[in-house]
Amino acid sequence: MTAKNGPIRVLLADDHTMFRRGLKEMLGTDGGIEVVGEAENGAQALDLTKETAPDVVILDVDMPVMGAREVLKHLIRLSPRPKVVIVTMYDDPRLVRELVELGASAYLVKSASLEELLTAVHTAVQSPEESQDENVILVLPHETLEKIEHDTNETFSARELEILRLLSRGMSNRQIAYALHLAEATIKRHLANLYPKMGVSSRGEATRKALSEGWITTRDVTQEPGDEQTRREERSRQQS
Numbered sequence: 254m255t256a257k258n259g260p261i262r263v264l265l266a267d268d269h270t271m272f273r274r275g276l277k278e279m280l281g282t283d284g285g286i287e288v289v290g291e292a293e294n295g296a297q298a299l300d301l302t303k304e305t306a307p308d309v310v311i312l313d314v315d316m317p318v319m320g321a322r323e324v325l326k327h328l329i330r331l332s333p334r335p336k337v338v339i340v341t342m343y344d345d346p347r348l349v350r351e352l353v354e355l356g357a358s359a360y361l362v363k364s365a366s367l368e369e370l371l372t373a374v375h376t377a378v379q380s381p382e383e384s385q386d387e388n389v390i391l392v393l394p395h396e397t398l399e400k401i402e403h404d405t406n407e408t409f410s411a412r413e414l415e416i417l418r419l420l421s422r423g424m425s426n427r428q429i430a431y432a433l434h435l436a437e438a439t440i441k442r443h444l445a446n447l448y449p450k451m452g453v454s455s456r457g458e459a460t461r462k463a464l465s466e467g468w469i470t471t472r473d474v475t476q477e478p479g480d481e482q483t484r485r486e487e488r489s490r491q492q493s
Contacts, residue, residue, distance in 0.1 A: 260287035261378050264307040264335070266298035266324070268317055272363070276311065276340070279367050286374060295319025299327050307335050308378050312357075314341040314348065321352060329356040336377035340370070346449065349391065354445040359390035391454050416443050418473040421460040 263286055267273045273291050280286045289305045292298035295316040302310055310328060314321040321339065328337060338359040339352055349360050358377035361369060373390045412433075419429045426444075430437040453459045463469045 260285055261309060261374060262287055262289045262305070262307040263374065264288075264290045264292065264298065264301055264305060264310045266292040266295070266301075266310060266316065267313040267340075268293050268315075269313075276370075279370065280374070282367070283371050286371070293317070295321070295324045298324055302328060302331065302335060306333065309338055309374050310335045311338045311340055311374075314339060314343050314352070322355065325352065325355040325357065338370075338373050338377055340365070350446065350449040353391075353449060354442065359392070361390070361392040365392040391449070413443060413447055414468070416440060417447065417459065417463055418469055420444075420456055421463060421469055421474045 263280060265273050265276055265288060267276070270293070273293075277288050277291070280288055289307050290301040292301050296318040298310065298312065298316070299319065312321050312324060316324070321341075325337060328335060336358040337356060338361065339357050340361045340363060342363050344362050352360060359373035361373055365373075369390075369392045373392070376390055415433060416429055419432055424432070426437050426440045429435075430440045433440075448454055448459065451459055451462050453462050460469075460474070464471065464474070
């Protein structure tokens with residue numbers, strides 16, 4: 254696969270020189286990817302991103318000078334905004350959720366395969382900004398994915414369930430935001446929380462999982478989108 258206007262420009266940010274070199278060699282096996290810079294700390298990663306304007310920043314979590322959280326907060330304000338692929342040794346479910354919510358397009362443990370890494374890079378670039386939440390890639394040990402699912406409260410807030418119902422009907426983020434009278438960015442943040450909580454990485458998986466676990470019903474899926482206002486009004490009357 255190749256990027257739309259030439260090779261995918263990638264910046265590597267990791268404080269371990271040997272790992273960076275190995276990563277660069279791995280990416281070099283894909284003719285559609287070009288490594289445009291290497292950073293050994295978070296501050297340098299941010300400076301090089303501004304200088305080279307990469308399509309993707311591959312970022313380690315535990316970086317000197319400036320950690321991944323702070324780097325991400327700066328990267329999402331840039332224009333053009335690079336996609337961020339986290340590649341790290343840490344598989345803490347709370348950390349995964351936090352970095353995805355901050356804007357990471359993928360989270361991979363360092364034991365991930367070459368194919369998984371290349372897929373994450375290509376998918377990140379090919380995903381439109383408005384649908385990033387639909388294409389978050391999680392490459393984690395199976396037990397970590399299970400922990401994400403079971404340790405983050407299998408109970409959902411009323412707002413999360415409303416979003417899940419509307420999502421299951423094929424509604425876009427914009428349509429969901431309109432139906433619930435919320436900002437589209439708010440819907441994205443809710444989905445960034447929901448996906449790791451459910452142990453899924455796409456809208457289709459979320460719908461299938463929600464149905465199989467009984468979090469939503471087939472009636473929720475087939476109900477007309479316009480009925481959501483009626484549902485909310487009925488709940489309001491019942492609570493009053």
